[in-house]
Amino acid sequence: MSETKAIATRTSRKAQHTLLRFLARRAVTSVILLFGIVLVTFSLTVIVPGDPVRAALGEGAASNPATVEAFRQKYGLDQPVWIRFFIYVGNLLRGDLGTSLKSGQPVSADLAKAVPATAEIAFYAIIISLAVAIVLGTLAAYRRGKVTDQVVRVVTLIGLSIPTFWMAILTYQLFFMQLHWVSGSGRISPTITPPPRITGFYTIDYLLNGDSVGFLDAIGHLALPVLVLSLFTIATLTRFVRTSVLEVLDMDYARAARAKGLSGRRVVVGYVLRGAALPILTLVGIAFGSLLSGTVLVEAVFAWPGLGTYAYNASKNLDLLAVTGVGLVVGVIYLVINLVVDVLYGVLDPRVRLS
């Protein structure tokens, strides 16, 4: 018995060391990748045709040589590109993402407001999408070829085919303007005061401050953007869950479980879903990253002051450091998500853990 315990302890320690080595290796790779992202994004802002000074100053001020000169000096645009890059990287190491040419505010401060706004809708959208997709996808696979399967497949196909921005406009007109079921645009109503910042998620911050009015108002404003983003993600995930579950249902161990007399529900929940979890997890990671970084049109329709809106405005205005900052944030988002997915692989699959 004690020998068994010792073996278990050794195995556990070995697994911990393996995990630590894995995390250390990923951290080093991430730093190299992030440097690459910064290099590419910074280079693109230099290569792209157009004068950022004119874009930032506008017609009148750009005709004033004194203002142009002062502006170039202030933002270091009078320096050669390679010096600007090294200054940028140096500042980056100190956590300084530079100053927005357009707003004159630190890019990190701008992003600190924009990222949680997008993260909040993305977080709720992915939770809802995952829950619905697992149920629908599993149901469709379990009843392969039957009416339920056909309906789910057609509905998800429709969900994939409808442009998200169109769905956003449509649902906003219907549920807000016609039916008055949901609140208007933005994160909160104009008569409501934003919560003191703790997490940046208004729903959570209102709750932490015990402000139920603010919490309900924030929920009311979240409802439609989350719904619209969820619809597309549900459609994508559902089809993928169906395929993954179908593959596992045909595997020997699933058949064996059914042959042993286990109920269909127990087979699906206890065996099939666990087996199908790894590919689903990968897609969930990608979908979450996509929600965090690619919600420009939905944010525009719902006047949501998030990362997509910030990125669009920064690109349009040739706001160089803001564009680079967004590139860096999106890069970090994908790196973190991939890391989390890889770690969860280990948690879900003992073979990965032990390898």
Next chain:
Amino acid sequence: MARPYRHVAAALVAAAAIVLAGCSGGNSANNSSNSSSSGGTLVVDTAFSLETGDPGRNYVPTGNMVLHAVYDTLLTFQGADSTTPKPDLATMKQNADATEFTFTIQDGRKFSDGTPVTADDVVFSLDSVAGITDSKANFLMAGITVAKVDDKTVKLSTKTPSLQLPAIVTNPSLAIVNSKVVQKNGGTTDDKDAAKTWLDANSAGSGPYTLQSLDLTSQVVLVKNDKYDGDDKPAYDKIVVRNISQSSTQLTNLKGGDSNVAVDLSGDQVKNLGDGFTVNSAPSAETLFLLINQDKNVGGATASPKFAEAVRYALDYDKLLELAGSGSVQATGVIPPMFPGANKSGVKQDLEKAKAALAASGYTGQEIKLQFPNDNPVGGVEFTPVAERVQEQLKAAGINATLAPAPFATEVQPYVKAQEAFSLWYWGPDYADTSSFLPFGPGQKVGLRAGWAAEADASIADLVTKAQNATSVDARNSAFGDYAKAMQESGPFVPLIVPGINLASSTKVAGLEYNVTWTLDLRTLHPAK
């Protein structure tokens, strides 16, 4: 039902109840509109172009709108008028040469902290804009010196006649700030100025509203200034100006009762608003025009006044105007219709005249590129359909144009460097004065972008000089009129459309006024009786 499922069901019901309760928040402007007949909160939706709450560093439309409500200027425009500056903080007298302008601060004017407005505040405010060289508004103070005469009087001087100065000082960028408060928070009159951060969160003005909060990406909140002592008494306790970038969302918000005023609706959108809404459609001060470069090295076969004439008469302006919607009018020249000196009527299509001019120009049917920015609609007018219609109409007159769109930030470079042979652009005034349109003249800023040097048309260049040096309003307006007429006859520009601006509000709000500089006058808005 098994226990785990009961828990799940209960959780789902609770979640649904929370969502429904939250969702029923509904229409915020309507919720506050009970009080809007006696003040309350006014919600205004607009697509933000907002960079700071510091008036001396501001030079963008939403900034002008907001800061005009918070800060007073020496002079101002009333309502939709953009021709006659009226006293705001001060009255004005000028000398016969139009080089000295003496401003006397009106009695009783106070900042929001209750301290009186003095000449020192005026000198500090204007010197700050002149001294902060990286301020976008710095150019407004070019050539103007400011001197205190006594505690209530300030003199602004220029070396050359400057009849545009009264219009310039109406600009919210030249607002008068409480110098003691701003200095205490880092304000200076040179590049060391560090008051921006404080002014982005607070205000130090004497206008009818004060700044409660400013978020450059989402909303600005203004509250009533109880100590305001001017003519525009604040009608609302609070004004919330929100950033709604999509005009379709502005429309839905207005119809759904989430906002009281929408600023950026297109002509088509206001057409279908129906009862319960007030619409104010008016021509803006922007002009869409075609540029025909007169430099042979750039324009080649099309670099001639005759080719410009052919283009001018080849176009059907009424058909072009169809693309612009309510409030838009044909551009009658380089000066928009609301400014003194503008032509009374525009060019009419004359294909015979166009073909004759084309034959005389030496153009023999070559493909020419029509360059334009395709991501920067002006007054709701998209450039791509306008360019397409121009292309189609020119083809009927024998001119073969291919479309060459590009993003604004990319396209603006060759435009300002005079590298475009044929392009579609727009121009708006730097300040509300006809002199803002003199840059189209030969040898001037926009003229040079068309490869049009001063010596290319000495007579029009003389008209520009005459208008710039005029010392009486009548003489200047007469010079503007001659300039506009001459430009329309022989300039390298073909003005097309003055896009409309469409302000819309619920009928519970009155006083909807468009102004060239601050777009919507928040001061004049009040609950309808």
